[in-house]
Amino acid sequence: MSDISTDVLIVGAGGAGMYAAISAARSGASVLLLDKSLIGRGGATVMAQMTVAAALGHQEPDDCAIHLKDTLDAGRGLCNEELSALLCYEGPKRVLEMEQWGTRWARENGHIKQEMAPGHSRKRCCYVDFLNTGPAVAATLRRKVSEVAEIRRISNVAIVDILVKDGRAIGAIGLNLVNGEWVTFQAPAIILAAGGLTKLYQRNSASANMGGEAYALALWAGAELVDMEFVQFFPIGHLAPRLVGMDPIMWDPFRYKLGGKLLNGSFEEFIDRYGGIDFGKYTATRDIAAYAILKEVEAGRGTPHGGAYLDFRHIPERQLRAAFGPVIDRLLTNGIDLTQTPVEVGPTAHYHMGGIRVNARMETRIQGLYAAGEAVGGANGANRLSGNAITEALVFGERAGACAGERGKRGSADGDAKPVAAALQRIKAVKEQRAKDGVSPIALQTQLQKIMWDKAGPFRTGDKLAEALARIREMCEEELPRLTIADGNSYDMDLQDWFELRAMLATAEAVVKSALARTESRGAHQREDYPDADEALLKNQALELKDRALVASWLPPVQLSRRQK
Amino acid sequence: MADSPIKKATLHIRRGGAGAASHFDDFEVPYEDGMSVLDALRWIRVHLDSTLAIRYSCINANACKTCMALVDGEVEYTCIAKLAPKTVTVEPLPKRPLIRDLVTDIVPDEEKWATLKNLEVK
Numbered sequence: 001m002s003d004i005s006t007d008v009l010i011v012g013a014g015g016a017g018m019y020a021a022i023s024a025a026r027s028g029a030s031v032l033l034l035d036k037s038l039i040g041r042g043g044a045t046v047m048a049q050m051t052v053a054a055a056l057g058h059q060e061p062d063d064c065a066i067h068l069k070d071t072l073d074a075g076r077g078l079c080n081e082e083l084s085a086l087l088c089y090e091g092p093k094r095v096l097e098m099e100q101w102g103t104r105w106a107r108e109n110g111h112i113k114q115e116m117a118p119g120h121s122r123k124r125c126c127y128v129d130f131l132n133t134g135p136a137v138a139a140t141l142r143r144k145v146s147e148v149a150e151i152r153r154i155s156n157v158a159i160v161d162i163l164v165k166d167g168r169a170i171g172a173i174g175l176n177l178v179n180g181e182w183v184t185f186q187a188p189a190i191i192l193a194a195g196g197l198t199k200l201y202q203r204n205s206a207s208a209n210m211g212g213e214a215y216a217l218a219l220w221a222g223a224e225l226v227d228m229e230f231v232q233f234f235p236i237g238h239l240a241p242r243l244v245g246m247d248p249i250m251w252d253p254f255r256y257k258l259g260g261k262l263l264n265g266s267f268e269e270f271i272d273r274y275g276g277i278d279f280g281k282y283t284a285t286r287d288i289a290a291y292a293i294l295k296e297v298e299a300g301r302g303t304p305h306g307g308a309y310l311d312f313r314h315i316p317e318r319q320l321r322a323a324f325g326p327v328i329d330r331l332l333t334n335g336i337d338l339t340q341t342p343v344e345v346g347p348t349a350h351y352h353m354g355g356i357r358v359n360a361r362m363e364t365r366i367q368g369l370y371a372a373g374e375a376v377g378g379a380n381g382a383n384r385l386s387g388n389a390i391t392e393a394l395v396f397g398e399r400a401g402a403c404a405g406e407r408g409k410r411g412s413a414d415g416d417a418k419p420v421a422a423a424l425q426r427i428k429a430v431k432e433q434r435a436k437d438g439v440s441p442i443a444l445q446t447q448l449q450k451i452m453w454d455k456a457g458p459f460r461t462g463d464k465l466a467e468a469l470a471r472i473r474e475m476c477e478e479e480l481p482r483l484t485i486a487d488g489n490s491y492d493m494d495l496q497d498w499f500e501l502r503a504m505l506a507t508a509e510a511v512v513k514s515a516l517a518r519t520e521s522r523g524a525h526q527r528e529d530y531p532d533a534d535e536a537l538l539k540n541q542a543l544e545l546k547d548r549a550l551v552a553s554w555l556p557p558v559q560l561s562r563r564q565k
Numbered sequence: 566m567a568d569s570p571i572k573k574a575t576l577h578i579r580r581g582g583a584g585a586a587s588h589f590d591d592f593e594v595p596y597e598d599g600m601s602v603l604d605a606l607r608w609i610r611v612h613l614d615s616t617l618a619i620r621y622s623c624i625n626a627n628a629c630k631t632c633m634a635l636v637d638g639e640v641e642y643t644c645i646a647k648l649a650p651k652t653v654t655v656e657p658l659p660k661r662p663l664i665r666d667l668v669t670d671i672v673p674d675e676e677k678w679a680t681l682k683n684l685e686v687k
């Protein structure tokens with residue numbers, strides 16, 4: 001019945017998916033690794049430019065337990081400590097294995113160079129020069145998966161539904177983007193490694209493929225999500241002038257090292273008006289900086305692109321060059337001369353702490369359904385340390401692959417055709433319900449991004465979140481079924497966008513519902529109407545679908561015993 | 566005070582599917598300094614014609630390396646090809662099999678659905 005059957009099916013080929021493929025194959029399973037974009041190119045992994053955190057202890061003495069403590073501190077009491085511990089204790093193994101496979105971590109004096117980064121109490125952040133960490137990690141894994149005979153790869157197939165029978169995942173349905181045809185897969189073990197959701201927001205650092213489809217696929221399959229309110233916004237992401245080829249979150253080290261000034265649209269310093277105590281030293285904490293920028297914009301004192309200026313004009317060129325030599329030239333090729341013009345910056349959606357609820361074997365509550373990478377919720381609690389996300393992708397990928405591999409090679413594929421036929425029928429109906437001269441799916445995606453930014457962004461209120469929720473429901477029920485989809489051509493963009501939008505709406509609703517219910521401010525979730533943390537809410541929020549409605553429950557965080565830490 | 570006139574760029578785009586005659590469509594987009602050709606293509610899809618087929622992923626990073634096209638006759642990554650407030654011609658890569666509009670087949674053979682199906686049949 002199905003087009004292809006395999007022991008392990010992996011949805012998404014970023015750092016997590018590719019590592020999972022290698023590790024599942026290692027356990028003796030046959031693997032099918034697929035991506036809607038191209039293998040190893042579609043998501044966040046290939047875009048990362050900064051660092052990977054692991055307690056190697058190469059630069060200075062370090063310990064996985066200290067990395068764990070730092071991670072838990074940043075997570076503000078909400079980490080799933082089993083997952084955090086896995087990340088911190090396995091991180092060094094993965095970083096070293098990557099080196100064996102060819103990743104050239106920057107080295108000095110015979111050891112891997114490790115840098116300090118905010119929130120880490122030791123020098124533990126590895127990187128590849130120059131600003132090449134993500135591309136190097138992705139290239140290593142792409143080469144490695146191509147060398148393993150048990151791994152088959154497919155690019156340009158988007159998974160749109162996971163097939164479930166009697167509480168077990170049995171396969172998936174995909175859209176072949178090249179010719180617009182439906183394809184079906186049969187597998188006793190499936191790993192969701194389809195990455196994060198920051199494309200839900202108008203201002204983001206996302207690729208085209210980060211609309212949060214993994215979370216929607218998990219929900220629809222009957223799995224739970226957790227901590228969906230915790231989206232990480234980076235306070236001084238790049239807004240303008242247009243800058244390509246540089247990480248949009250690169251300004252942080254610049255500001256800290258050189259003392260860049262944040263100015264409003266009238267070129268006045270403003271952080272001090274918002275309780276930034278360190279006026280003149282330019283080191284206001286991230287949340288104060290984000291809040292102050294957005295409030296100035298609200299008051300009509302923003303920059304042309306709706307942010308603040310970050311100004312380095314008071315710093316001599318030789319000092320800029322001494323600190324960031326080659327980067328200064330890259331900026332110049334983009335037409336940005338820091339000695340002449342300030343850049344515009346503002347909060348930007350960057351990473352998702354929440355995600356699919358799994359145990360330390362990366363299992364969801366649906367048998368045979370696993371998750372890995374940014375798609376997983378819990379390891380970073382209410383806030384993530386920089387460098388932890390790539391480590392998470394590698395570590396959770398390895399673990400998911402090993403566990404799914406064990407199951408996949410033992411399990412027999414379920415050839416039941418009924419769920420496949422039913423799902424295909426639902427999907428095919430999409431093309432028939434199309435309207436003639438309506439709104440396109442990408443236009444509605446753009447509307448959704450604006451709503452999420454305006455009403456469920458870095459600073460939230462109950463009223464705004466309620467408005468967002470109402471509008472999202474309306475889009476789901478009234479508009480999604482009536483969008484204009486052009487005739488099923490080859491490389492049909494409308495059709496791709498429609499399925500992506502369907503998932504984006506489901507994921508957006510999960511974010512907004514969770515944010516509405518968390519009536520406190522903690523970590524990355526900031527409520528203007530509840531500015532303080534509430535100890536009674538020191539719990540995780542899990543979401544599931546019941547009769548097609550999202551239902552939340554509060555759970556005590558998973559904790560390790562003192563001895564395990 | 567009169568507003569400064571809004572600058573525009575025109576994209577002259579070769580369109581059509583594999584094995585069929587192609588034609589050019591012109592699209593006018595608001596121009597902003599520093600804007601890339603890809604920015605303009607994405608703007609067209611949201612505001613003018615959502616059916617325009619383009620391939621890209623990372624948008625800002627020039628890391629995914631999937632957005633190549635012919636820009637005024639030169640092979641370029643559309644994400645780093647800077648736009649100017651005038652007419653620019655964009656065409657699919659000439660040496661790759663055409664899929665549709667600006668999308669060509671750049672997928673390695675061993676990552677193709679068709680290849681996989683053939684293996685499966687054996």
Ligand SMILES: Cc1cc2nc3c(=O)[nH]c(=O)nc-3n(C[C@H](O)[C@H](O)[C@H](O)COP(=O)(O)OP(=O)(O)OC[C@H]3O[C@@H](n4cnc5c(N)ncnc54)[C@H](O)[C@@H]3O)c2cc1C
Pocket residue numbers: 011012013014015016017034035036037038040041042043044045046047048049050051052053133134157158159160193194195196205206207209210213214247248350351372373374375386387388389390391393
């Ligand atoms: C600009 C940027 C810079 C960053 N810098 C750092 C850093 O310096 N250090 C750090 O630790 N972290 C960083 N992060 C975060 C980190 O890169 C990510 O959390 C991590 O790479 C996620 O890996 P992943 O494999 O889970 O997902 P991704 O690498 O995003 O891969 C997911 C894949 O799934 C595919 N996909 C999505 N939906 C579907 C579907 N329906 N069907 C099939 N395939 C699908 C996508 O095309 C994509 O290829 C950064 C993130 C960004 C955006």
